[in-house]
Amino acid sequence: MLTAIRSLAYLIAFYGLSVGFVLTALVAHWVVPSAVLPVATGWSRFHRGCARWLLGQKVRVEGDLPHGQYLYIVKHESMFETIDLLCLFDRPAIAAKRELLDIPLWGGLARDYGLLPVERSAGASALRALRAAARKANAQGRPICLFPEGTRVPHGEAPPLRAGFAGLYAVLGLPVVPIAVDSGRLSPRGHFLKRAGVITYKIGEVVPPGLDRKEAEARVHAAINALNWRSG
Template sequence: MITALRSLAFMLAFYSGSALLVLTGLLAAWPWPRAVPAIATAWSRFHRFCARWLLGQKVRIEGDLPQGGYLYIVKHESMFETIDLLCLFDRPVIAAKRELLDMPFWGRIARLYGLIPVERSAGASALRTLRAAARAATEQGRAVCLFPEGTRVPHGETPPLRAGFAGLYSLLAMPVVPIAIDSGRLSPRGKFMKRAGTITYKAGEIIPPGLDRREAEIRVHAAINALNSCPLDPVRPE
């Protein structure tokens, strides 16, 4: 019962606040386009605030999370990390499926912020677009984040990486920071009920550029799945 009430409170507070922030972003975008990244960061911090104080979800980071000219490859289990990455890095550029950027209102803010649209069916053309956008972002000193599985996967599942990672790794010639996360244990995809507990990010060993593509894939796949053996946190007693 407590979990259901927490989840309902989170949904009402977060989505109501999100609507206000999107409206603010749309109003500010024309006269002050540079305000959009600040508004997006405020939205991410608001999300973490709601997750912490309404859902009872804390965040823990294991390992060193370097800032700078790296390609960050992140496990994808929940909506949580999609939004929370803006709390981890300074104005990160995130590759997202094009359908999200075509959403009314929110999609406009996402494009102004600088999210990279990924057209899954475009093949080599999509990879060239992704490479150009990633290079532009790194020239601005912004982190580039990619979810290599292509979609959210349940905690414990380890699907193969999509081909886009290997292609981008070779083309960008940047060091890679693989990041595991276990958000799906507490906020599973498509579920209303969200549990209290600790969501962990685990930064893996930096993978240098220039490795054989297969070796790079093996290292990244192992590192982003490093938290899959962790048991479910018990719900905190109320």
């Protein structure tokens, strides 16, 4: 019962008050487009606060998280890390499905922020667009973040990496920081109920640039799935 009450309170508070952030970002979009960045960061911090104080979800980072010009490869289990990455990094350029950029009004905000478009059904042309957007963001000094599985996966599952990782790894020439996350234990995809507990980010060993594709993928795959069988 407590979990249901907390989940309902979170739903009302987070989504209800997010409207204010969206309206503020829309004003910024038309007046000072660069101001969308700090508004988005504030929204992310608000989200973490709602998760902490309404759901009882704390965040723990295991290991040293390096900051700078890196390609961050992140396990994807729930909506939590999609928003929370803005708390972990300064102005991260995050790869997201292209459909988000086509939503009226929201799409303009996403473009102002600098989301990297991923069109999963477009094959080689989509990979070229992703590479070009990532190179531009990297030139601006922004960290690049990718969810290499392409979609949210249930906690414990370890699907193969999609081609986007290999493409960015080759073209950017950046060291890779793989990050495991176990958010799906507490906030599984498609479930209204969200449980209290600790969401852990586990920072893997940095993968240097220039490795053979199979070796780089194997190292990253193992590292982002390091929390798959942890129960608490």
